Amino acid sequence: MEITLDILQKVIKKREPNSHKGNFGRVLLIGGNINYGGAIIMAASAAVHTGAGLVTVATNKENLSSLHSVVPEAMFINFFDKVSLTTAISTADVVVVGPGLGADNRAKEVLEVTLSNISDNQLCIIDGSAITLISENDSLKELIANNKKIIFTPHQMEWQRLSGIPIDKQIDDINLQKQTSLNATVILKKHHTTIYHQSGTIDNLAIGGPFMATGGMGDILTGVLAAFITQFKESSLDERINAAVYLHSYIAENLSHKYYVTLPTDIIKKIQKTMLKVISEQK
Ligand SMILES: NC(=O)C1=CN([C@@H]2O[C@H](COP(=O)(O)OP(=O)(O)OC[C@H]3O[C@@H](n4cnc5c(N)ncnc54)[C@H](O)[C@@H]3O)[C@@H](O)[C@H]2O)[C@@H](O)CC1
Numbered sequence: 001m002e003i004t005l006d007i008l009q010k011v012i013k014k015r016e017p018n019s020h021k022g023n024f025g026r027v028l029l030i031g032g033n034i035n036y037g038g039a040i041i042m043a044a045s046a047a048v049h050t051g052a053g054l055v056t057v058a059t060n061k062e063n064l065s066s067l068h069s070v071v072p073e074a075m076f077i078n079f080f081d082k083v084s085l086t087t088a089i090s091t092a093d094v095v096v097v098g099p100g101l102g103a104d105n106r107a108k109e110v111l112e113v114t115l116s117n118i119s120d121n122q123l124c125i126i127d128g129s130a131i132t133l134i135s136e137n138d139s140l141k142e143l144i145a146n147n148k149k150i151i152f153t154p155h156q157m158e159w160q161r162l163s164g165i166p167i168d169k170q171i172d173d174i175n176l177q178k179q180t181s182l183n184a185t186v187i188l189k190k191h192h193t194t195i196y197h198q199s200g201t202i203d204n205l206a207i208g209g210p211f212m213a214t215g216g217m218g219d220i221l222t223g224v225l226a227a228f229i230t231q232f233k234e235s236s237l238d239e240r241i242n243a244a245v246y247l248h249s250y251i252a253e254n255l256s257h258k259y260y261v262t263l264p265t266d267i268i269k270k271i272q273k274t275m276l277k278v279i280s281e282q283k
């Protein structure tokens with residue numbers, strides 16, 4: 001079904017007066033090598049601005065100063081420190097892995113530690129380089145074979161790598177077969193994104209446009225997704241995913257009336273206001 005604006009009204013909820021950061025979820029984001037530090041920093045910033053209660057970033061230590069100058073709300077761990085990484089995974093509600101991780105051997109080791117320590121019931125969003133690494137390594141695929149709470153967020157090229165389906169053959173019937181065999185949710189990002197939910201439902205996004213074709217646009221979606229998933233538990237997982245995907249493109253579309261391209265960092269700045277507007281219109 002097509003996702004419509006009313007999904008935001010349905011999912012986003014006013015906060016209870018006596019609630020605290022522990023009620024809004026612990027998000028761990030793993031990624032950002034020396035070349036792609038911006039990816040994980042933007043993802044973390046998006047999670048913080050969407051309302052995640054506690055956000056930790058596991059990244060290359062070279063990114064520490066930049067991380068804290070952009071988003072001091074986020075905590076830091078060195079992703080090569082296996083003990084810290086394992087501990088952080090065990091206490092996270094949602095783990096995001098992949099934005100800017102890179103695909104070299106050290107990145108693969110970080111992903112191995114991550115996937116080995118995610119419990120079967122822990123929700124994990126797998127994006128960017130992590131999708132590419134999993135596509136290339138059967139041993140990594142096996143590590144998540146029993147996990148029923150995986151969300152892949154590939155763009156079409158990443159989906160081609162993961163599924164083996166060439167971009168021009170990526171139609172619903174064929175995609176669905178592969179998604180079912182992966183036993184995961186697949187958010188296939190493209191012009192008018194399609195979401196193949198693990199529940200078997202297929203949803204489509206009819207908003208967003210080429211003004212979003214800027215590096216980092218998918219990275220921030222992971223943060224928005226993680227924050228929706230940890231916060232709005234009165235709604236089903238499918239609804240929370242749809243709302244996050246919709247909000248991301250909805251803000252971009254609004255910005256596109258004033259700007260030629262919509263930058264990921266500009267979208268981040270509009271998240272809080274847009275969410276407040278949604279709840280202020282609720283009866
Ligand atoms: N500021 C940063 O640090 C950034 C880091 N990034 C990270 O860089 C790593 C590599 O990701 P990339 O996606 O750049 O590289 P990839 O090599 O995985 O894929 C990009 C290529 O795929 C092709 N493609 C075909 N259909 C596409 C579609 N619908 N959407 C997007 N691309 C499509 C395009 O030719 C494009 O150049 C990821 O870990 C990512 O998170 C990128 O997000 C860019 C920004």
Ligand SMILES: Nc1ncnc2c1ncn2[C@@H]1O[C@H](COP(=O)(O)OP(=O)(O)O)[C@@H](O)[C@H]1O
Nearest residue numbers: 155189190191208209210212215216217218219
């Ligand atoms: N032409 C387009 N129409 C609609 N959405 C787009 C378009 N181009 C890019 N996007 C959106 O921007 C995001 C790009 O994600 P991705 O390719 O992973 O970016 P990055 O890895 O650089 O962060 C996706 O949500 C995608 O749907």
Ligand SMILES: [Mg+2]
Nearest residue numbers: 128155218219
């Ligand atoms: Mg990406």
